[in-house]
Amino acid sequence: MSSRIRSRDRDAILQSLKAGVVPRRGLQHIQVGRSEEVKALMRDVDRIKDGGSAVRFIIGEYGSGKTFLLQLVRSAALEKGLVTMHADLAPDRRLHSSQGQARTLYAELARNLATRSKPEGGAMTSVIERFVGSARQQANQRDVDTQSVIDDRLDNLTEMVGGFAFAQVISAYWEGYRDGDEEKKANAIRWLRGEYTTKTDARKDLGTRQYIDDDSVYDYLKLFALFVKQAGYDGLVVAMDEMVNLYQITHGTARKNNYEQVLRIVNDCLQGTVEHLGFLFGGTPEFLTDSRRGLYSYEALRSRLQENTFANEEYRDLTGPVIRLASLSPEELYVLLQNLRHVHAGGEEDNYLVSDEALEAFMEHCAEQIGEQYFKTPRQTVKKFVQFLSILDQNPGLDWREVVGDVDIEPEKDAELEPVDDDSRDQDDEGGEEELTSFEL
Template sequence: MDYEDILIALKSGNVPKNGTRDLCMGREKEVEEFERLLDKVDNDERAIVKFVNGEFGAGKSFFLKVVEEMAFEKNFVVSWITLSNDIPFNKIDVVYKNIAKNLKCKTGTSLDHIIDRWITGLKMMAFEESSNPQKQNEIVRENLYADLAETRLHANSFAIAIENYNRLMNEEDYQTAAYVKAWLRGDSNIPFTEKRKFGVKGDVTKENAINFLEALSIFVKSIGYAGLLVLIDEAEFIMNLHTKKLRDIAYNYIRDIYDNCNLGKFQNTLFLFAGTPELFENDKKGIPTYEALDDRLKNVLNTDLADMRKPIFDLKGFSEADLKEIAGKLTIMHEEAYKWNASDKINPILDDVVAIHVENAGLTGGKVTPRTFIRSFISILDTVQQNQSFFKKSSDILEIFREQENSAKDLNFDEIDEFDDDW
């Protein structure tokens, strides 16, 4: 694991590409619950929808990355999309296209890779059963047809296209085979004459996109994966849609997915939406404006006690103990990355650093957000490591830190980052 890359990403306010599970502290209950949910999706063929609620900088994207790493370890196929002008949730066909486009598994990326890897596996099994090429092709077709049986029930054209993809590859018609995979990904710019060659009509539309998504989720399970994880970040973008009608369409698609999961139309799928409190609480543009969805998600108990089994769970700010644990981990990583003794310099002032953060957060009525603390603490480590001769005693470090905190309060990093919430 490259600790320097991780530290640079964290200091920049970004989610590291790898290693988030090891850094996920203060979220033990949440991690434990998602371990359970992923196992339930895999073993019980369940489909589940969950929502993460957290302020900017609370670690929503970071937590999604943790769940992604957990899912890869359990052999899930994962797709991560971030809602934006280019991916608005009121256009469910566009959402499907981006989910299909962003598919990943632990062995590679793309729907193309997943399909080709599966068919290659079928061919290897056929090769072991027979030395006759004609018989091998027959065995592959039979097994392929059997694996697609349940997929066919949700989107028959999806299954037909994959069957014909195998045929076209055997016939060495690679151009049309490429069109098949593009069509499965939702590409609508494929000539009718080409679609006719692989037995389909039409395209992925807003009317059939959820059926295609259901078929995709069943397909990945049927070919040997544990299931499908769909991560939907920055769901609060729905509130930026210009009219109530567009927002209602988006919220209704979420309701459709939520209900279809509960009714068993989706299988082996976990949807995880991440959004800010505004999405869940704003009565002008948020979910409360769409009663059919709000009734399904709102908390029926008025209590602050934790309940990880609610549709929505909150990512709270860090406690003092959480901050000390994270600081200790970051100090060790920094020592490894830059080959110096950070502990001797930092540990004597650690309690004071944490206390200042807790005090500053208390002035605004909240807890310390992960991003705020981590960026600040790594800045201390970087500065001290590069200027060790300047810091003769621990109080010198604390003085620099206080100056940094005063500057940060004047600049208000959280307001600057509000519209680029990588965490």
């Protein structure tokens, strides 16, 4: 708790929490408990860094901190020299589709490509320039042609599906750089971001007939993992949140196709047939175990994901791919508030704005306002607490007792996780065109 808290981190944490979203940085200062889970995930990151692979399903109820944990792992991976991609799944962003939803997911992942220098995403150009720049540097040292160094480094990619086109596009970026051709550079970046949608355009601009389409998303993620290694990073972590969107696909076949992609990923990562690559999936309990529409509905996945049911300290199994998060308890919320007070004070105990007594009174007030479940969905509570601290900060001399009663807290509603089609549960597979059946008034 005593490490320096950067003012930039402090401000980012407080600002995000005030807006009710998970901060993008400084998460290590507010993590409460879950040390075994975090250690297991840190070991995963190390394994990826050492050339291995990893896959984890972070399962928890709304408000249990799935997104927080995904972000924490992501920022730890960046800190350890890996690059990350992240995206939320959505009706128009899936792992498999024939109507562009998978490519859209890839495009979102690529847009959010992050490095330690650019933890918030948008790092595609930096990554490519690091590759090209280091190749040129090496070429100068060895007094050879830059293109030949690039070819050497991309050699092992070309054996893989899509690798030849990928290498061509990287070379095109270098040519654009060498010749001062900004448009060519921009086209290469657009291609890598999954923004090309026709062979004709790809061929005209970059001389390859391939582009990143629905069917090749996972292949290109694997290529990316190898590529970033060649650019001097230690691997790639891909984080996908809101996996419940796959569970919510009404069309049985479409859902199964998506789960097949999940299975491919799980198999590759568990069998170690991919290198320097890891996947994190965030989802709710029913996404995992529902026998009609969850991952468990797909036998091959169920057998790989089945866990030891009754976890306890002695037998808890964190070697399996599933990590379950319990909802917060009042005691954990209390420690979370202590951490927030610590962050707000810039890590200086002398600057604490309120005593422990005030924290308890604040929780008491929350319980009165939104009932005994107040601690299970802490987003509101945390948001209001940060605002509470700001008020005290801006009004020195004001007693917290005068303010605490004025804090208005509304109960949270888990709107986005409501199934979209509760009634169609039984006629799922006969539903026909999913887009039509899910369109109900």
